[in-house]
Amino acid sequence: MAKVKKAYFCRECGFEAPKWLGKCPSCGAWGSFTEEVIARDSGSVPAAVAGASLPATRPQRVTEIKDNVTRRIDTGNSEVNRVLGGGIVPGSLILIGGEPGIGKSTLSLQLALSDNGLRTLYVSGEESAEQIKLRASRIGIVNEECMIYNETLLENIVAQMDELHPDVVVIDSIQTMYTDLIDSSAGSVSQIRECSATLLKYAKGSGTPVFIIGHITKEGAIAGPKILEHIVDVVLQFEGDTNNSYRILRGIKNRFGATFEIGVFEMTGEGLRVVENPSEILLSHYGEPLSGMAVGAAVDGIRPYLIEVQSLVGGATYGTPQRNTTGYDMKRLNMLLAILEKRVGLKMFQKDVFLNFAGGFKVTDTGMDLAITASVMSSYFDRPIDQSICFAGEVGLSGEVRPAPRTEQRISEAARLGFKSIIVSGYSGKPYRKHPGISVIRINNVAELARRIFTHKDSDTEEDNQ
Numbered sequence: 187m188a189k190v191k192k193a194y195f196c197r198e199c200g201f202e203a204p205k206w207l208g209k210c211p212s213c214g215a216w217g218s219f220t221e222e223v224i225a226r227d228s229g230s231v232p233a234a235v236a237g238a239s240l241p242a243t244r245p246q247r248v249t250e251i252k253d254n255v256t257r258r259i260d261t262g263n264s265e266v267n268r269v270l271g272g273g274i275v276p277g278s279l280i281l282i283g284g285e286p287g288i289g290k291s292t293l294s295l296q297l298a299l300s301d302n303g304l305r306t307l308y309v310s311g312e313e314s315a316e317q318i319k320l321r322a323s324r325i326g327i328v329n330e331e332c333m334i335y336n337e338t339l340l341e342n343i344v345a346q347m348d349e350l351h352p353d354v355v356v357i358d359s360i361q362t363m364y365t366d367l368i369d370s371s372a373g374s375v376s377q378i379r380e381c382s383a384t385l386l387k388y389a390k391g392s393g394t395p396v397f398i399i400g401h402i403t404k405e406g407a408i409a410g411p412k413i414l415e416h417i418v419d420v421v422l423q424f425e426g427d428t429n430n431s432y433r434i435l436r437g438i439k440n441r442f443g444a445t446f447e448i449g450v451f452e453m454t455g456e457g458l459r460v461v462e463n464p465s466e467i468l469l470s471h472y473g474e475p476l477s478g479m480a481v482g483a484a485v486d487g488i489r490p491y492l493i494e495v496q497s498l499v500g501g502a503t504y505g506t507p508q509r510n511t512t513g514y515d516m517k518r519l520n521m522l523l524a525i526l527e528k529r530v531g532l533k534m535f536q537k538d539v540f541l542n543f544a545g546g547f548k549v550t551d552t553g554m555d556l557a558i559t560a561s562v563m564s565s566y567f568d569r570p571i572d573q574s575i576c577f578a579g580e581v582g583l584s585g586e587v588r589p590a591p592r593t594e595q596r597i598s599e600a601a602r603l604g605f606k607s608i609i610v611s612g613y614s615g616k617p618y619r620k621h622p623g624i625s626v627i628r629i630n631n632v633a634e635l636a637r638r639i640f641t642h643k644d645s646d647t648e649e650d651n652q
């Protein structure tokens with residue numbers, strides 16, 4: 187009988203050990219080892235030869251290498267192009283991660299069906315061809331060249347890729363794929379590692395870009411070993427609140443472009459709609475001003491957008507006041523509340539504070555501090571803030587208002603959306619370019635903020651004319 191070869195793998199980082207270990211010596215994770223069968227017969231083909239049927243490459247002189255990195259393939263979707271840094275680089279391996287049901291399959295199928303002139307091989311191990319057809323009809327089939335392939339055995343997939351020479355390949359999802367060279371089940375660390383290594387060889391060898399869809403664990407990491415993230419050229423994360431229709435595609439790693447780009451989508455009945463102007467969905471335009479609302483000019487990566495922050499400050503019923511946030515770091519909120527307490531004299535210790543962002547967005551930009559502070563003050567005094575004002579600034583521990591990064595871009599976005607004034611830090615020595623229709627108000631500390639927002643008259647604004 188053939189000998190069974192087993193090994194233990196760390197689920198977090200893919201570290202391989204001959205024995206079970208409580209703590210991973212590589213990444214330090216506890217209880218992360220799982221037993222996996224690698225090969226039934228120790229004399230079978232070593233895993234490293236998995237891609238033996240693929241075209242062999244040889245060393246090339248640097249000047250002989252074709253200069254195709256500059257060529258980008260248009261995906262036919264402006265937001266995806268943006269996140270990829272201007273389109274797909276030929277031969278790249280792109281990982282799309284995200285929680286189940288967020289829309290990874292929808293997005294990739296939509297790319298395959300869009301009018302981009304590319305022949306896509308969409309390999310699915312999750313849904314049947316009929317189910318995919320149903321979805322495709324909903325999205326709208328523009329590109330009839332798209333091919334659907336229901337398969338999970340990697341050797342068959344590679345054979346089809348070699349035969350069909352598609353322009354783009356989508357693997358949905360890497361956790362359902364397996365190779366015959368390894369005996370562990372699909373989704374195990376060794377399978378994911380081998381399958382992605384083979385796909386990498388195929389992508390590099392043929393110049394065909396491959397999109398790999400990967401699930402995400404409860405902790406928010408891309409399931410399977412970290413190795414997957416190291417192997418691929420680009421990691422995109424699809425985020426969003428499943429109760430909400432907005433989705434963000436975020437570049438986490440990109441060997442060919444900036445990592446800070448985001449793409450914004452809305453999930454509709456006919457698939458994902460590109461949202462070119464995120465501010466349009468993040469500002470609610472209530473008829474009359476409401477207390478506790480403030481608009482901040484935020485920047486995510488390099489993209490400016492305006493977002494509404496809403497807070498509710500109420501008397502605490504219990505000894506320890508409640509603080510609750512959606513889409514924002516609670517520690518940062520507590521810090522801002524402590525600053526208001528100490529520097530402005532608001533009695534925050536007796537108050538419950540709830541904070542929300544429009545559209546279920548997650549905000550980490552410190553440039554939103556000023557808008558959050560203004561919103562809390564507005565709710566505390568129950569006095570609305572003029573809807574024509576927005577904010578962009580960081581708040582320091584001494585209550586000083588510091589310049590937010592990329593303030594210039596924030597101002598121009600606010601001007602574009604028709605805001606009459608924007609409150610920024612007075613500490614920036616730089617004069618800002620003048621934007622028609624918006625006055626730039628500079629303040630130095632949070633105590634000044636209260637005076638500005640509640641006694642705001644047009645005559646008060648001092649325009650930054652330098």
Ligand code: TYD
Binds near residue numbers: 286288293321454458
């Ligand atoms: P899906 O792409 O299957 O998610 P993932 O592959 O990330 O698990 O997305 C499924 C969700 O999207 C599902 O709840 C239905 C919704 N959806 C729409 O709202 N409109 C559509 O046109 C499509 C195709 C899906």
Ligand code: MG
Binds near residue numbers: 312
């Ligand atoms: Mg799916």
